[in-house]
Amino acid sequence: MRICVYGAGAIGGLLGARLARSGVDVSLVARGPHLAAIREKGLSLESGAERFTVYPQAAEDPASFGPQDYVIVALKAHQVPGVVERLQPLLGPKTAVVLAVNGVPWWYFHAIGGELEGRRLASVDPGDVQWNGIGPERAIGCVVYPAAEVAEPGLVRLVDGDRFSLGEPSGERTERVTRLAEAFVAAGFKAPVRPRLRDEIWVKLWGNLSFNPISALTCATLEQICADEGTRAVARAMMLEAREIGLKLGVRFAVDVDRRIEGAAAVGAHKTSMLQDLERGRALETDALVTAVQEMGRLVGLPTPSIDLVAALLRLRARTAGCA
Template sequence: MTSICVFGAGAIGGLMAAKLEMAGTPVTVVARGPHGDALRTKGLTLLSEGQETVTRPRVATDPKEIGPQDYLVLTLKAHSLLPAMAQLKPLIGPNTTIVAAINGVPWWYTYKLGGDFDGRRIESVDPEGKLTADLPPSQVLGSIVYPAADVVEPGVVEHTYGDRFSLGEPDGSRSERATRLSELLIKAGFKAPVRPRIRDELWVKLWGNMAFNPLSALTTATLDRLIAEPGTHAVCRALMVEGQQVAEKLGVKFAIGVDKRIAGGAEVGAHKTSMLQDLERGRPLEIEALLGAVVEMAEWVGVDMPIGRTVLALVRQRAAMR
């Protein structure tokens, strides 16, 4: 039996855990606070497509109790990884596949990248190489998260849209571990393609997040207003063009144009970005993985990002003055 642990079983992690359990794949979850307490006492309730389903994944209070897993799925935000490392270490053995279902530029990004920047540390997301040391990139399987979900109350996850978790090896190979996880996710009702160029897909999602998230935190505007207003639309677009220049210097190929990506964001409607939600709730902001790392890599490849540097400085100060 394949052992799977979802660490940080909030909205996305809870959705994945619930659907896997419903499909007959046992899952262990690690969750904190009132949400974790509710999972232990009442189970995990999933609201999706007009249906309410209660599952009872195993809830670990101490990761040492369950030990190394075949798959460790990380659904934390990037800045939460280092504080969680003491809990993560007992779950990782030499054969554990670390599934990085995390937004933004990940710590493993340059592993097997090829070219001049192969293996170079991104200080913004991996200060002093601490993540690389404890979460070895050789054990990482990349994942791009498309579903949207919310924890509407402790122990209750509402799935609002999306059903795809793209997977990909950093070196582009179609590995047995990627194929096996893809099969399990497909059985659970998700789309789970294994991509040979996972960084291309990573950038299409990051492309919007690097602009929409910080600008929404600075303006408090929902996504529809941010894009509809000509001034903020222009800032979003210019920032995304800067990001595209960085990505292409790193070998990324964009399957769509910038205006189509912005239009995709507009279709989401009156949505508060995750960074704006975190700002309103007094939580740390996901600044470095979404924008700080892009500005850092821009320096590597000789791309000037005046708008990116400006927005980054402003949103860092906004977070500090929260």
């Protein structure tokens, strides 16, 4: 099995390190000091008291790696359209592309059936770059749960979690998704194959949609947002609007909004990824986490007043911080 991890940062590095240790032929696409360190001394993964190092191929340009069985894209959603052309040498006739990316995936309406079958989402795939350049038939969905960080160049630290839920857009349990799940399990992860992965995407999206923007606007942790009566109410209103959209699209929610909020509160004094990006001057994942929900609301004819208000504030916050 040949797997290329495109974006070997925190999550990509975690996947690449464990898969390589388990015997998979792994190649990594990285850049800058992180890439230089991997080439010089390997990629190290630290998890609690455990630490190990692997020595996979690593490059900024994957052209020399050749066609893969799987390409795992572990970038921020807004970065993916810009690398589609560079992905092409990795794509053989049967290559599957695993989108380990937060938010609404660009393939969402592929193999969903009904009147929205094949609908494109301009907010996450402007110009249909991914739809045409990767192809929805290659896509395997992935919901990412671990929290990890690049502690220093060449060293990834696992903070918490070990689950990557996988699923075909069609919901079928195909040979390719089964083989991938088996490889993940052999590498030390939990990798359930979900027949209704979109349901799980929405439950995670609830938190990303609400807590990420609120944290960027207030600089507060999850614990603080959930403890404050006002911000908790804003998050709840945003989630309820998203819930109505999801239900209209056929989503089944395994938990209710209040339980989802309590789950976030239990995480404690954690800074969301969007707040961390803001503090580091990086572009924010606004479109995949927020704009896409607004777009889907319009598709099904449902208003999103709370989401619209927070989105407007977030976009201005991003521009004034140089993170648009």
